[in-house]
Amino acid sequence: MEKFEQTAKLSYFDVDALNQIKLSVLIDLLLKVSSYQLDTMGVGTNNLARENLGWVVTQYHMEIKRLPQLDEEIILGTQPTGYNRFFCYRDFWVKTQEGESLITVSSTWIVLDLLKREIHENTSEFGAKMAVPEVKRGPRLPRIRLPKFDDSGVEYRVRYYDIDANRHVNNSHYFEWMIDVLPQDLVLHAQIKCIDIKFDQEIRYGDSPRSLVKVEEQEELKSYHLIQNGTGKAAEAIFTWKK
Amino acid sequence: MEKFEQTAKLSYFDVDALNQIKLSVLIDLLLKVSSYQLDTMGVGTNNLARENLGWVVTQYHMEIKRLPQLDEEIILGTQPTGYNRFFCYRDFWVKTQEGESLITVSSTWIVLDLLKREIHENTSEFGAKMAVPEVKRGPRLPRIRLPKFDDSGVEYRVRYYDIDANRHVNNSHYFEWMIDVLPQDLVLHAQIKCIDIKFDQEIRYGDSPRSLVKVEEQEELKSYHLIQNGTGKAAEAIFTWKK
The missing domain is CATH 3.10.129.10 (Hotdog Thioesterase)
Known part of the structure; x- marks a missing residue:
């Protein structure tokens, strides 16, 4: 190793x-x-x-x-x-x-x-x-269990520069879509301390994925993320935050 | 120097x-x-x-x-x-x-x-x-003279990761918006040989700029670009291509 x-x-x-x-x-x-x-x-x-x-x-x-x-x-x-x-x-x-x-x-x-x-x-x-x-x-690795989402999120058009030589979206871009839909107050004032992310299906050029988010505070402040692509799931994630 | x-x-x-x-x-x-x-x-x-x-x-x-x-x-x-x-x-x-x-x-x-x-x-x-x-x-530097555009282009939402510490859009992102609206055939098969770009007004977080494009072939193959932000011009560009 x-x-x-x-x-x-x-x-x-x-x-x-x-x-x-x-x-x-x-x-x-x-x-x-x-x-x-x-x-x-x-x-x-x-x-x-x-x-x-x-x-x-x-x-x-x-x-x-x-x-x-x-x-x-x-x-x-x-x-x-x-x-x-x-x-x-x-x-x-x-x-x-x-x-x-x-x-x-x-x-x-x-x-x-x-x-x-x-x-x-x-x-x-x-x-x-x-x-x-x-x-x-x-x-x-932790299992990712998502709650029900309250809305249908924000739609993103895959941009030409989001794709790689295989015409698939480089999955680092999923983070742009996940962070972008968070409340500004959270992004600007909380510190991220843990990320669990699972990739399900790839996204291709021409797709219009949606980024869904739900923020919940119980024992810890967490944001739950889903990248939905058509009827399929492209990625699921849980971010844990420290205020 | x-x-x-x-x-x-x-x-x-x-x-x-x-x-x-x-x-x-x-x-x-x-x-x-x-x-x-x-x-x-x-x-x-x-x-x-x-x-x-x-x-x-x-x-x-x-x-x-x-x-x-x-x-x-x-x-x-x-x-x-x-x-x-x-x-x-x-x-x-x-x-x-x-x-x-x-x-x-x-x-x-x-x-x-x-x-x-x-x-x-x-x-x-x-x-x-x-x-x-x-x-x-x-x-x-060459003056940039744009033609009339045929349509109102594609609207982009400024993403959180598009902005810098001053909360302005880093102007390298203008190229993403300009390239993204070009016909695929041109982007995938022509080679860029000259770029003239002029930056007019800055774009801020929360803005929804539009990317307009017109492709014309006279002596040379050129694409004309305008990034319109509200009623203002954010950037103007001419790209010259070789087929």
Whole structure:
């Protein structure tokens, strides 16, 4: 289980109105470190594409002590932790240059057969390339249970720059749609401390997904998110906030 | 007139469906090199903010031989070229590692008094810091003359992540709105070779700008763009394309 780390310095276009990293940029940077690592292992996007396979993330669990700020130099790290027939497990972290932990992430991945559009089963040869043990099951990520939503949310048109070379929406954009529908008072005054997000179906160019949100405060302040695409669910998430 | 250069490697989230750099990312990267340089000269955003002043770009003229691609390592450079009472002039370039010129940019800037919302007049002390000569007038950037538009375009809601710490829309997003309304056939099959863009009024959070476009082919294939914000013009542009 090899670790891989990279440093990044946050520019003004990486940050939001509070000078904190945008969640969409955070996801992009995490994917960048994992794809560099996968390339070195011979199982990166280009390697897989030759066999018509592709990496697809299915779930993230993120614990956030503090979001990195404008001009901050951070260390982004990743490590695959195990695999089984259907899933691969991977951890990520974000630290300060002084070694203070800012964010930790657990994630679950599948390898998709791009022609059959079904899960490709992982072989032991694949596990050996990743240098990870076969595990019965990975870290138990929280189940995402959403409440009923009060309204039908806000519709987004997929913009040309939202799509990648496969003409699918890069899933970092889901965070733009989720954050955008939150009450301003919450976004500007509460701190995010936990994110659970599950990706169900992909969104394509020409689709008009809707972003639904419900904010509830019981023991903790939480926002519940659904990205609905036609009759299907594209993504579900729970954000936990600290006031 | 000091030059300043930086290298950058393009990740998959920097590129569009054709694996070419997004114009919005290109603008972000150019601004990054100029802000690093301005910081070293003591006239960066933070320095100016202490006097309630801010840099505002008013026009870019960009000549594009080829757009950089996914995974390409490029060199981004900049150099201020002159100033006068109202304007500052700055060049940018993008080169390959082998020194091949990909993109050249001329630009015009003002220093805005953020409290009075008017142009701050440049002093010779300011010119000395930038190490540029006082010039009567800078490079003559093409005038942008737009045709009548046939329809009222597409409306965009400003998203939370479109705004910066000043609650204004970062003007790299204008390119998202301009590109997004072009016919797919043009975006996917023509190559952009020249961009002239002029920024008129800023767009704020809560605004609903409209992106209007007209494509015409006479001597050259051109698309004409207007970002209309309420009754005001936010930006005007002409893109020249090669089929």
